[in-house]
Amino acid sequence: MDKKVISGYIKNITAIMVVYAIVFYLIQIKVINNYYNGILILAGIYIIVAASLNLATGYLGQLALGHAGFMAIGAYTAALFAIAVDLPKYVELIAGLILGGVMAGIFGLIIGIPALRLRGDYLGIVTLGFGEIIRIALLNLSFTGGAAGLKGIPRYVNFTEIYFLVVLVIAFLFAFIRSRHGRAILSIKEDEIAAESVGIPTTFYKVYGFVVSAFIAGVGGGALGFYQRILDPKKFNFMFSVEFFIIVVLGGMGSITGTILAALALAFINEFLYSIDELRLVFYALTLIVLMIFKSDGLLGRKEFSLIRLLNRFGKKTKIENAD
Amino acid sequence: MAQFIQQIINGLNVGSIYALIALGYTMVYGIVKLINFAHGDILMIGAYFGFFALATFNVPFGLALVVSMILCALVGMTIDRLAYKPLRNAPRISALITALGMSMLLQNLFRLLFGAQPRRMPAVIELQRIEIAPGIAISNLAIITILLSVGLMLLLEFIVKKTKTGKAMRAVSEDKSAAKLMGVNVDKTISITFAIGSALGAVGGLLYAINYYQVEPYMGMMPGLKAFVAAVLGGIGVIPGAMLGGFAIGLIETLTKGYISTTWADAFVFGILIIVLIFKPAGILGKNTREKV
Amino acid sequence: MSLLKTEHIGMTFGGLKAVSDFSIEVKENELVGLIGPNGAGKTTIFNMLTGVYAPTEGKVILGETVVNGKKPYQIVNLGLGRTFQNIRLFKELSVIDNIKIAFHKDMSYNTLSAVFRGKKFWKEEKEIDIKARDLLSLFNMEEDAKVLSSNLPYGKQRKLEICRALATNPKLLLLDEPAAGMNPQETKELMETIAFIREKFKVSILLIEHDMSLVMGICERIVVIDYGKVIAAGTPDEIKSNEKVIGAYLGQ
Numbered sequence: 001m002d003k004k005v006i007s008g009y010i011k012n013i014t015a016i017m018v019v020y021a022i023v024f025y026l027i028q029i030k031v032i033n034n035y036y037n038g039i040l041i042l043a044g045i046y047i048i049v050a051a052s053l054n055l056a057t058g059y060l061g062q063l064a065l066g067h068a069g070f071m072a073i074g075a076y077t078a079a080l081f082a083i084a085v086d087l088p089k090y091v092e093l094i095a096g097l098i099l100g101g102v103m104a105g106i107f108g109l110i111i112g113i114p115a116l117r118l119r120g121d122y123l124g125i126v127t128l129g130f131g132e133i134i135r136i137a138l139l140n141l142s143f144t145g146g147a148a149g150l151k152g153i154p155r156y157v158n159f160t161e162i163y164f165l166v167v168l169v170i171a172f173l174f175a176f177i178r179s180r181h182g183r184a185i186l187s188i189k190e191d192e193i194a195a196e197s198v199g200i201p202t203t204f205y206k207v208y209g210f211v212v213s214a215f216i217a218g219v220g221g222g223a224l225g226f227y228q229r230i231l232d233p234k235k236f237n238f239m240f241s242v243e244f245f246i247i248v249v250l251g252g253m254g255s256i257t258g259t260i261l262a263a264l265a266l267a268f269i270n271e272f273l274y275s276i277d278e279l280r281l282v283f284y285a286l287t288l289i290v291l292m293i294f295k296s297d298g299l300l301g302r303k304e305f306s307l308i309r310l311l312n313r314f315g316k317k318t319k320i321e322n323a324d
Numbered sequence: 325m326a327q328f329i330q331q332i333i334n335g336l337n338v339g340s341i342y343a344l345i346a347l348g349y350t351m352v353y354g355i356v357k358l359i360n361f362a363h364g365d366i367l368m369i370g371a372y373f374g375f376f377a378l379a380t381f382n383v384p385f386g387l388a389l390v391v392s393m394i395l396c397a398l399v400g401m402t403i404d405r406l407a408y409k410p411l412r413n414a415p416r417i418s419a420l421i422t423a424l425g426m427s428m429l430l431q432n433l434f435r436l437l438f439g440a441q442p443r444r445m446p447a448v449i450e451l452q453r454i455e456i457a458p459g460i461a462i463s464n465l466a467i468i469t470i471l472l473s474v475g476l477m478l479l480l481e482f483i484v485k486k487t488k489t490g491k492a493m494r495a496v497s498e499d500k501s502a503a504k505l506m507g508v509n510v511d512k513t514i515s516i517t518f519a520i521g522s523a524l525g526a527v528g529g530l531l532y533a534i535n536y537y538q539v540e541p542y543m544g545m546m547p548g549l550k551a552f553v554a555a556v557l558g559g560i561g562v563i564p565g566a567m568l569g570g571f572a573i574g575l576i577e578t579l580t581k582g583y584i585s586t587t588w589a590d591a592f593v594f595g596i597l598i599i600v601l602i603f604k605p606a607g608i609l610g611k612n613t614r615e616k617v
Numbered sequence: 618m619s620l621l622k623t624e625h626i627g628m629t630f631g632g633l634k635a636v637s638d639f640s641i642e643v644k645e646n647e648l649v650g651l652i653g654p655n656g657a658g659k660t661t662i663f664n665m666l667t668g669v670y671a672p673t674e675g676k677v678i679l680g681e682t683v684v685n686g687k688k689p690y691q692i693v694n695l696g697l698g699r700t701f702q703n704i705r706l707f708k709e710l711s712v713i714d715n716i717k718i719a720f721h722k723d724m725s726y727n728t729l730s731a732v733f734r735g736k737k738f739w740k741e742e743k744e745i746d747i748k749a750r751d752l753l754s755l756f757n758m759e760e761d762a763k764v765l766s767s768n769l770p771y772g773k774q775r776k777l778e779i780c781r782a783l784a785t786n787p788k789l790l791l792l793d794e795p796a797a798g799m800n801p802q803e804t805k806e807l808m809e810t811i812a813f814i815r816e817k818f819k820v821s822i823l824l825i826e827h828d829m830s831l832v833m834g835i836c837e838r839i840v841v842i843d844y845g846k847v848i849a850a851g852t853p854d855e856i857k858s859n860e861k862v863i864g865a866y867l868g869q
Contacts, residue, residue: 057417063417063420065424111598114598114601115598115601117605118601118605121359121416121420122556122601122605124359125359125553125556126597126598126601128549129549129553129594129597129598130598132549132590132591133591133594133595136587136588136590136591137591139587140587140588172732175731175732175733175734176728176732179726179728179731179732179738179742180717180721180724180726180741180742180745181728181731182731183714183717183718183721184718184721186707186710186718187707187710187718190706190707190708190709190710191705191706191708193701193705194701194705194707195707195718196688196689196690196693197667197690197693197698197699197701197705197782198693198698198718198719198781198782198784198785199690199693199719199721199722199785200690200718201688201690202690203688238545242424242428245421245424249421278432278435278440279436281428281431281432281435282429282432282433282436284425284428285425285426285427285428285429285432286425286429287425288421288422288424288425288428289407289422289425289426292411292414292418292419292421292422292425293407293410296411296414296415296418302709
């Protein structure tokens with residue numbers, strides 16, 4: 001590890017802690033009231049799930065339309081676990097999230113293996129069908145609370161927990177993408193045949209990337225349950241999956257920071273436009289179509305947004321100006 | 325036994341509607357290799373056009389059907405021109421996302437225009453039950469549905485196999501650039517395909533609305549998805565496959581509802597999709613193809 | 618020793634016999650040309666050798682392994698690299714990432730090491746970075762390392778594709794029409810590059826080409842096919858005077 005890497009780490013960690021401290025303070029002094037705090041937490045969950053979808057769609061290039069299903073699996077697994085056991089809060093939270101992620105990952109493996117062998121567009125339909133199956137199952141099974149939903153989940157997630165969970169997931173994705181595994185995944189999106197011809201086991205990496213994506217979506221679902229304290233199976237429908245899709249497309253397919261910005265923006269827009277739901281959805285739909293026609297890799301494309309880089313650039317500019 | 329035959333009749337009834345819708349998916353896929361997610365919503369639009377013709381303008385059923393077919397054909401062509409044509413050579417995933425956006429747009433536009441409340445479809449014909457054997461009955465509506473669907477499928481088969489347009493459609497689906505070199509007007513052929521597919525979807529939608537007595541903005545989603553499963557089951561891109569798949573899905577759905585569980589029937593249909601893709605990804609009548617290197 | 622040997626391989630698509638009874642042997646340090654009119658089945662042969670298609674008849678033997686039915690990436694691991702007729706680069710990735718992807722199989726750190734940036738991660742990434750830059754500088758492309766590969770000029774894209782194939786450390790390199798779309802000057806440079814590759818990397822080369830000056834100029838042995846069958850094989854001089862070959866090209 002050279003000095004540049006270490007200084008990068010220090011800068012990033014500092015930035016993360018500073019942002020946390022500011023927002024936490026604003027919540028404490030009620031500048032951010034409970035209502036906005038709630039939206040922030042939901043935005044955090046959106047970031048997690050949308051980032052996981054970006055791995056499958058933006059980086060791996062596979063159309064996945066059932067992430068609400070993976071989320072639901074994670075949410076119910078984590079919630080049922082926490083209800084069943086009696087352990088300290090953080091043990092239950094962490095174990096619950098991991099279990100939820102693992103269960104979602106297992107389902108991702110089960111549908112990924114058959115669907116990913118086929119041409120791309122089938123995965124979209126299979127995941128869509130899978131999401132519907134999960135929703136129907138949750139509505140009809142008795143141990144998940146059926147149509148009435150699952151109640152009595154402990155509230156383990158608040159701003160602090162979701163903030164650091166988001167940091168963890170984003171750090172994981174960045175590190176994963178910028179490794180030989182991430183490069184293999186990117187190469188598949190670019191040209192599957194060429195990837196295989198330079199020694200990338202494409203089927204393995206397609207399934208692997210998809211399972212990792214499902215795992216993270218499951219973790220996000222688990223967090224949702226631990227925040228809302230109640231799970232309604234009707235929420236995990238096709239439109240919910242599509243909302244994540246919109247975040248990914250808006251933020252840029254292949255841009256994690258773009259996903260973060262888009263998820264934050266959409267969480268707030270959703271809240272404000274809730275009363276005129278149909279107009280909101282018409283607007284989203286038009287955005288999707290227009291974006292695809294004029295800028296098919298999303299608003300930010302593959303660019304990553306960096307506060308530090310921005311500050312650096314700004315710093316350099318002022319230095320030059322000062323020198324003048 | 326009587327109950328079983330009754331279920332089969334009911335299955336053929338819904339199956340014929342699925343088959344009509346599945347044809348639209350399969351034709352469009354065959355020619356531009358696009359899963360047209362918005363096709364399910366075309367059937368919703370067809371049902372609305374039919375509804376207004378019948379309920380607001382009180383026209384006879386036959387005329388309502390024709391009007392709805394023509395309008396949907398225009399809608400289908402317009403969608404293709406505006407949203408899909410600019411993406412003909414774009415990565416597949418962009419076109420798929422556009423189709424998804426189009427589906428959302430149509431659903432919510434109709435919700436915005438006509439409200440989310442389901443509207444009651446007027447009774448087109450006086451419903452009569454015809455007893456065939458003790459315990460087995462078929463309604464005149466079911467007879468009309470099945471006959472109309474089968475008739476239209478035969479007509480489509482004729483168009484595709486025997487007419488010049490059909491020949492052009494087959495040529496374009498085989499190889500777009502070769503067809504162009506041979507003097508086929510590719511854009512026009514694709515437009516016609518969308519028009520025919522959408523017109524069939526309109527019939528499917530109107531029949532569906534009449535069979536279930538109502539129209540609403542999201543009504544196209546479930547039958548659309550099931551019809552897509554039908555198209556995949558039969559072999560996507562293959563016209564007889566869509567018909568076969570449609571009837572098969574209709575039968576499977578009714579039999580599941582009748583003998584296993586009403587609530588799980590939809591899950592069953594999607595389960596079948598996943599199983600088909602594992603064991604015979606090209607579908608029952610489809611051929612395996614590989615990307616050209 | 619023979620690097621590659623095929624025994625009577627054939628490929629049938631539906632009812633169409635694209636290739637039949639094709640046998641060839643490539644030895645160490647050889648440069649063999651595969652020529653034939655358009656649609657003769659040359660690229661189909663490459664696709665069979667590289668595992669894109671499984672031959673419907675016969676055997677493909679790499680070294681001592683029968684590779685029928687093996688996946689393309691497994692065949693790459695056995696020492697067969699290739700390029701494509703219509704360049705297939707990872708267009709939206711940088712030049713150096715294109716190369717690094719081809720080094721994938723030489724690295725072994727796992728996901729945990731990648732995510733926690735372990736010792737092995739840094740060591741292997743550093744090694745690969747150096748190797749990739751060295752490889753690029755051999756082809757005078759070190760300046761382009763950070764450029765998006767789709768932004769390269771055409772000739773360099775071809776070169777990068779060859780470079781990427783070499784990164785998989787092949788014993789035998791298959792080049793599918795490397796000179797396609799090149800002007801005479803670029804073709805001449807390509808011939809020099811090919812000679813340089815043989816010298817530097819000690820690889821055997823099997824190439825498909827339409828440019829006769831290139832084929833006749835550098836190949837030691839030429840195999841001619843038409844309608845999926847071998848119609849002649851021999852040295853460039855023998856091929857030049859072969860009547861069947863002249864017939865095939867003039868359409869008799």
